[in-house]
Amino acid sequence: MQKNDTAVTAITDIGVNGEGIGKVDGYTLFIKDAVIGDTVEAKVMKAKKNYGYARLMKIIEPSPDRVEPVCPFARKCGGCQIQEMSYERQLAFKEQKVRGNLERIGGFDGELLDQVMEPILGMENPFGYRNKAQFPFGKDRNGNTVTGFYAGRTHDIIANTDCALGVPVNRKILEIILEYMEQYGVSPYDEKSGKGLIRHALIRYGFQTGEIMVCLVVNGTAKDLSHAEKLTEKLCTLEGMTSISISPNTERTNVIMGKTYEVLWGQGYITDTIGGIRYQISPLSFYQVNPAQTEKLYSTALEYAELTGKETVWDLYCGIGTITLFLAQKAKSVYGVEIVPQAIDDARRNAHINGIENAEFFVGKAEEVLPKYYAAHGENAAAADDADNADDMAHADVIVVDPPRKGCDEALLDTIVKMKPEKVVYVSCDSATLARDLKMLCGNGYELKRVRAVDQFPMTVHVETVCLLSHKSPDSVINC
Incomplete structure (x- = not known):
């Protein structure tokens, strides 16, 4: 197939980045936003010798496992790749993904896997589960400061303060930060020029303790954050606020966090418990x-x-x-x-x-x-x-x-x-x-x-x- 060709194909699998996979006369197409079981019309955007990447043009016959996404930005955002697939089908896909890799890469026999594989452990409510989120800041086309998540495979920010996978308090925190930036003329970081101050906001939430951490990643130091006390004052009105800090990161890099952090208010960590064990979690901790x-x-x-x-x-x-x-x-x-x-x-x-x-x-x-x-x-x-x-x-x-x-x-x-x-x-x-x-x-x-x-x-x-x-x-x- 060639670039700009269109084709109709049935989606039979999902790629590593969440693209639907279909075949046309043996030629493999990776089609974003297509779900296993869909029959779709797609347009080839990039053609290689044996495979290509295509854009979903039309859903001819929807999969029985296709659902309406909870988030209105699910198709644009790079965070959720398969929100348009029913949760039951997601679990079946992931279980088969593990099994397929064990068979194909590990060389394990199917009969052995029938004996040793146990049912996948899923969630009763597969939304609102993330205790950590990192939100980039930038400008939209109209020059307004925005935050949200990157669109898939880009660094274009989809403005959204209410992620369906995060906790509700994230929205309040981000609105306080945006209001503070507008009021005091604090600029977001611009990746192209390397200028601007606020790069990301890291938010952590303790599900068992209710404790909240906010860490601003800045292209500078604490001294560069004008009227920081006004920001901490507003954030402290939120119930559970425990730790407010900054992490300096002045490098031209895709790495989000800096190598250190400085406490602006409260303590340098929050606590949470898993299985009766209590953990202290700092901004730089993996958890x-x-x-x-x-x-x-x-x-x-x-x-x-x-x-x-x-x-x-x-x-x-x-x-x-x-x-x-x-x-x-x-x-x-x-x-x-x-x-x-x-x-x-x-x-x-x-x-x-x-x-x-x-x-x-x-x-x-x-x-x-x-x-x-x-x-x-x-x-x-x-x-x-x-x-x-x-x-x-x-x-x-x-x-x-x-x-x-x-x-x-x-x-x-x-x-x-x-x-x-x-x-x-x-x-x-x-x-x-x-x-x-x-x-x-x-x-x-x-x-x-x-x-x-x-x-x-x-x-x-x-x-x-x-x-x-x-x-x-x-x-x-x-x-x-």
Whole structure:
């Protein structure tokens, strides 16, 4: 097919960015806003040799799973890719996405997956679930200051202060900020010129505590924010306001947050609880955005670990210690590893405020910290007089990994294989890299026992997955 050609096609799948996928005489078309089950007319906008990108021109026959989106900006906004698909169909799609990647990339047999895959964990109400949102500021075509979300694959702001996935208080906060900017002539940041002050507003909300954080990302310093006291005064009228800060970011970059933050009012964090564990969350902390599903996700990981109180556990990519502290309630000792120093500071503080003394944290890359630790303590274990201590130093009974989308580093996987933990619990936000890593581990002494998808991000194509791997000879011992 060529650019500007039109074609009628049935939509049979969804791409990684939420586009509907259809075929015309074997030629694949990616069509934004098309839903599985639709028959559509589309116009080719970009043509490659074997595939192309097309614009939805007309829905000839709507899918039985097509629904009216809750948000009027759903089609324009880049935040929700599949809001026009019924939630039941979203869950089925995500479950099949995980299974498909495990079969195609991981090489796992369909009959095995029939045995080990458990039903996806969805939400009763798949809206209003986000405890964090980052809103860019800019100017519209008429020169008015606006905030909202970027349109898909662009940095054009769709003006909207009332996101259907966020909490209601976001709207009030954004309206206060916009009113303040207009009243005192505070300019939004312009990406093209690098001028202007306010880049983003980060808003966090504690679902269990009701505490609110507002952090303004500014192209400057606190001194550049004129009449800041007037802004904090207005924000403080909102019930639950706990932390108001700024994060300087003067770099010409797409990275939202600066490297530091400064408190303007209140404290530098909010608190929230998941599964009875209390967490302090700073502006720079990584914290799962969907607390209701996070509790299901981490509870599943804890269930898969089957801890009895005698185990040594490593939690890699631990963030602020969310999974670590869950595990510490049931394990003998837990070691958390995270590359972000501020997150480790938060993790240690979170352990302290929860009275957890059997968790220790290390700053560094998981693929560097674990191999070094294993090499050092593996050698020392041979000379240890205390057998229990030797076991603790020489190996892990359970290793939990929750890596970024790129998955685990090869050096880390190699070390896991050498350490031979009885169980590996793999928490993943990308089922493609998950499948790749599971293939390696299952080719080196492990077998896949349980898999469960968790819908952490309704209305989007993303899905979390928890897997349990068991060593084929669980009674084996490392002799170092």
